Amino acid sequence: MSEFIGELIGTMILIIFGGGVVAGVNLKKTLSEGSGWVLISFAWGLGVAMGVYAVGSITGAHLNPAVTLGFASIGEFPWAKVPIYICAQMLGGMIGAVIVFFHYLPHWKETNDPAVKLGVFSTGPAIPSTMANLISEMIGTFVLVMGLLFIGANTFTEGLNPLIVGLLIVVIGMSLGGTTGYAINPARDLGPRIAHWFLPIPGKGHSNWSYAWIPVIGPALGGIYGGLFYEAIFKTNGTIIFWVFSIGILLLFATALLQELKKAS
Structure with missing residues (x-):
């Protein structure tokens, strides 16, 4: 199997389980309707774990452009392969979503709310606020990439790593997902x-295209900064790019804070 097909299949698996659980919980007249956050x-986390189990030995199972960019930014992955991986991940996300659509085929017409239907496929903010939403996606993906690097730095019983990665997704969802639905993955959204x-x-x-750039740019920035931060702090290998990113992110945080203070006044 090629790396392109591997990343496509792994991301497809992730979306089948992840999009599938959102459909099961939110669409009308399913047996799991209303089961909750x-x-x-948990299903998103286990879905990621299954994707990693499926293709980890073939591609490293990035399944996420933000992870690919984060690893490439610190030399853990060749830049020449980045376009191939991202194209495969995007295509896998689309195919997975189409499979979820067909699986829940009778339930779409039973569900009246268009926002609920869109939520099966993509994320949206609990409170729309452009800069705050962008920062939420950056933080979630920063934690994701840092967590993956933490996991990679430790030795686990053979075959346990994908499950630990899945638990990382679970805790991100429970702790940080309530603001924007934790896309933390451009291909997932x-x-x-x-x-x-x-x-x-x-x-x-x-399809709410006016919001669509946030779960793409936010995770990309957060993933790259997660890699740069790990390299600078844990490996004491700070570069000029790390410091430039740090200043830029501080400015984003300050802008978001000022916007929210202005709204509150």
């Missing part, structure tokens, strides 16, 4: 959002 968080746009979903409404 805890079920969603943009790929299925494109599928939502072209699929014949009854009463689906718009």
Whole structure:
């Protein structure tokens, strides 16, 4: 199996389980309707673990452009392979979303709320606030990439690493997911959002393209900074790029704070 097919299949598996649990919890007349956030968080984590088990030995199982960029930014992954991995991840996300659509085929017409249908495919903020939402996605992905590097620095019983990665996703979802739905992965959001746009979903409404850039740019920035931060602090190998990123992120945080203070006044 090629690395392209591996990343495609791994990301597809992730979306089948992740998008599938959101559909099961939120679409009408499913047996799991209303099961809640805890079920969603655990299923996403286990879905990631299954994707890693499936293709980890073939591709390293990034399954996420932000992880690919984060690893490449510190020399843990060759830049020449980045476009191949990202294309595979995006395509895998779309295919996974199409499979979820067909699996829940009778339930779309039973669900009246277009936002609920979109939520099966892509994320959205609990409180719309551009800079705050961007920062939430950056923080979640920063923690993800840092966590993956922490896990990689330790020795586990053979075969246990994917499960630990899955638990990392669970805790990110439970702790940090309540603001934006924790995309923390451009392929998890943009790929299925494109599928939502072209699929014949009854009463689906718009695909919220005005928000779509946040779960792409936020995770990309957070993933890269997570890699740079780990390299600078844990390996004492700070570069000029790390310091430039640090200043830029501090400015983003300050801008977000000023915007929220202005709204509150």
